Amino acid sequence: MAPDKPLIFVLHGARGDLASRMVLPALALLQRRGLMPERWALLGTGRTPISSQEFDELLHDAVGEHGDDEAARGAHELTDHTAYCGDVSDDDSADELPGELDRLRGVLVDGTDAGPQDVDVVHYLAVPPSSFGPITRALDRAGLTDGIRVVYEKPYGTSPEGFRELDETVHEALSEDQVFRIDHFLGKEATQNLHVLRFANELFGGAWSREHVAQVQIDVPETLDVAQRAEFYDATGAALDMLVTHLFQVAAEVAMEPPEHLDAAGLSAAREEVIRHFRPLDPARDVVLGQFEGYRDIEGIDDSSTTDTFVAARLWVDTDRWRDVPFLLRTGKRMARSAQQVTLVLRAPDELFGEPVGPNRIQVSLAGSGRIEVVTTVKRPGTELALGTGTVDLALEDVEPGEPVPPYAGLIEDVLVGDRALFTTAEGLASAWAAFDPLLGDGRPEPQPYAPGSWGPSAADDLAAPHGWALHD
Numbered sequence: 001m002a003p004d005k006p007l008i009f010v011l012h013g014a015r016g017d018l019a020s021r022m023v024l025p026a027l028a029l030l031q032r033r034g035l036m037p038e039r040w041a042l043l044g045t046g047r048t049p050i051s052s053q054e055f056d057e058l059l060h061d062a063v064g065e066h067g068d069d070e071a072a073r074g075a076h077e078l079t080d081h082t083a084y085c086g087d088v089s090d091d092d093s094a095d096e097l098p099g100e101l102d103r104l105r106g107v108l109v110d111g112t113d114a115g116p117q118d119v120d121v122v123h124y125l126a127v128p129p130s131s132f133g134p135i136t137r138a139l140d141r142a143g144l145t146d147g148i149r150v151v152y153e154k155p156y157g158t159s160p161e162g163f164r165e166l167d168e169t170v171h172e173a174l175s176e177d178q179v180f181r182i183d184h185f186l187g188k189e190a191t192q193n194l195h196v197l198r199f200a201n202e203l204f205g206g207a208w209s210r211e212h213v214a215q216v217q218i219d220v221p222e223t224l225d226v227a228q229r230a231e232f233y234d235a236t237g238a239a240l241d242m243l244v245t246h247l248f249q250v251a252a253e254v255a256m257e258p259p260e261h262l263d264a265a266g267l268s269a270a271r272e273e274v275i276r277h278f279r280p281l282d283p284a285r286d287v288v289l290g291q292f293e294g295y296r297d298i299e300g301i302d303d304s305s306t307t308d309t310f311v312a313a314r315l316w317v318d319t320d321r322w323r324d325v326p327f328l329l330r331t332g333k334r335m336a337r338s339a340q341q342v343t344l345v346l347r348a349p350d351e352l353f354g355e356p357v358g359p360n361r362i363q364v365s366l367a368g369s370g371r372i373e374v375v376t377t378v379k380r381p382g383t384e385l386a387l388g389t390g391t392v393d394l395a396l397e398d399v400e401p402g403e404p405v406p407p408y409a410g411l412i413e414d415v416l417v418g419d420r421a422l423f424t425t426a427e428g429l430a431s432a433w434a435a436f437d438p439l440l441g442d443g444r445p446e447p448q449p450y451a452p453g454s455w456g457p458s459a460a461d462d463l464a465a466p467h468g469w470a471l472h473d
C-alpha cells in the first residue's frame with residue numbers, strides 16, 4: 001500500500017553513480033507499481049550546481065538507461081515536483097535546503113486539507129561516507145531533523161573510530177527509529193531466500209552446519225570498472241566498499257543461529273548476534289588484496305595509489321555450528337566475470353565405487369531475481385556404474401505467483417512504511433568493525449597486481465584450498 005501522507009524525498013548525491021544506477025530506477029519502479037504516495041516531490045542535492053531542468057533530464061536518462069522496462073515506463077510519470085539545490089555538507093551548513101523544503105511542502109499540500117507539518121521527509125545519503133557526518137550536522141543545525149527519516153549508505157564509517165564518531169553524531173541529531181543504515185545485499189530476493197530455504201526445508205536446514213559443510217564461499221567478482229566513480233573508489237577500496245559491508249552481512253545471514261522467533265525482528269537479531277562471533281581477520285594468513293593493472297592510469301586516481309580493487313579473505317565464525325569451517329569471501333573489480341554467489345561446499349567421500357566423487361554443493365545466486373542450484377554427484381546414465389555431476393536449478397523469478405522486487409525498491413519501500421527489519425543496527429556494525437579492524441593500519445597487506453579480466457592475484461586461490469573457488473574459468 002502506498003503511504004497516505006505527502007512526501008519529500010531528498011536525494012543527496014543525486015548526480016552520482018548509485019543515484020543513477022539504483023535509487024532513481026527504484027523510485028520509478030515504486031511509482032509504476034503505485035507504491036509512492038499520491039503527492040510527492042523529489043529534491044536532489046550535490047556539489048556541482050545544476051538547474052532543476054538539468055536534474056529532470058538527468059533523472060529521465062538514469063531511469064531509461066538503468067531501470068528495467070517497468071521502471072522505464074514510469075520515468076515520465078515519476079513525479080510532477082522535482083527540484084535541485086546545492087551541497088549541504090561542505091561547511092556543515094544547509095544553505096538553500098530549508099527554503100526549498102518549505103516551498104515544496106507548500107506545493108504538496110496546496111488545495112488539500114493537509115498542512116505543511118503533514119508532509120513526511122526522507123533524506124537519502126547517496127554520498128561518500130566522509131559526507132555522512134557533515135550532512136547530519138547540517139540538518140541538525142538547520143533545525144530540520146524533527147520527524148524525518150534518514151537513510152545512510154554503506155560503509156557506515158571507514159574505521160572502528162570513524163564508525164563510533166559517526167554513530168555519536170547521528171544519535172545527537174536523530175533517534176534510532178529515524179535511522180536506516182542500508183546494506184542492499186540484505187534486500188536481495190535471494191539473500192532473503194537463504195533463511196527461507198534453511199528454515200523451511202530440512203534437506204537444506206539439516207545440512208546447515210560444520211557436520212555437513214566443508215566451506216562456505218561468498219563470491220562477488222565484478223567485470224565493472226571504477227572510472228565513473230574514481231574519487232569515491234580511490235578513497236574507499238574493495239575491502240571497505242564490499243567486505244566489511246555486503247560480504248560480512250551475507251556471511252551473517254548464512255551463519256546465524258535459528259532465531260528465537262521466526263519473524264523479521266527475530267531474523268534481524270540473529271543475524272546481528274552472529275557477527276559478534278566473527279573472529280578478527282588475520283591479514284597475514286587469511287587476506288589477499290589486489291589492484292588491477294592499469295588502475296593508476298584512470299583519470300582521478302593517484303599515480304601511486306595503493307587502493308585495493310580486489311580482496312579475498314578467509315573468515316572464521318567461532319560458534320559451535322561453524323567452528324573450523326572457513327567462510328571464503330572474495331570480490332574485485334575488472335575480474336573475469338560478474339556473479340554474486342553463495343556456495344555451501346558439502347562434505348563428501350573422496351571416492352565412491354573406485355571413482356573420485358565430483359562436487360556436491362548448494363549454490364545460491366544473489367544476482368538479479370536470484371537462483372538456487374544443487375550440484376550433486378549422480379550415477380551417469382548408462383549401463384556402467386560410473387559417476388557424473390548433475391545440477392538441480394531453480395530460478396526464483398519462475399516461482400508463482402510473484403513479482404520480484406529489486407533490492408533498492410524493496411528497501412526504499414521499507415523506509416517509506418517504517419519497516420527496519422532489513423537494515424543494520426549500530427551494535428551489529430560495531431562487531432563487524434571489530435572483526436575487520438586488523439586489516440586497517442600496519443597489518444594491511446600490500447595489494448598484489450592482477451590482470452584485468454582475470455580472477456585476481458593467484459595467492460587468493462590458495463585461500464580456497466583444498467576445494468578451490470566454485471566460480472572459476
Ligand SMILES: NC(=O)C1=CN([C@@H]2O[C@H](COP(=O)(O)OP(=O)(O)OC[C@H]3O[C@@H](n4cnc5c(N)ncnc54)[C@H](OP(=O)(O)O)[C@@H]3O)[C@@H](O)[C@H]2O)C=CC1
Pocket residue numbers: 012013014015016017018019021045046047048049087088089090125126127128129131153154155184228229230231232241
Ligand atoms: N555505486 C554503487 O554501485 C553503490 C554505491 N553505494 C554507496 O553510495 C555512496 C555513493 O557512491 P557512488 O554513487 O558510487 O559515488 P559517486 O562518486 O558516483 O557519487 C557521489 C555523489 O555524492 C556527491 N558528493 C561527492 N562528494 C561529496 C561531498 N564531499 N559532499 C557532498 N556531496 C558529495 C557527488 O556530487 P557531485 O556530483 O555534485 O560532485 C556525487 O553526486 C557511497 O557511500 C557508496 O558506498 C552503495 C551501493 C552501491
Ligand SMILES: O=C1O[C@H](COP(=O)(O)O)[C@@H](O)[C@H](O)[C@H]1O
Pocket residue numbers: 222224241242
Ligand atoms: O555497494 C556496492 O555494490 C555494488 C554491487 O552491487 P549490485 O548488487 O548492485 O551489483 C558494487 O559494484 C559497488 O562497488 C558497491 O559500492
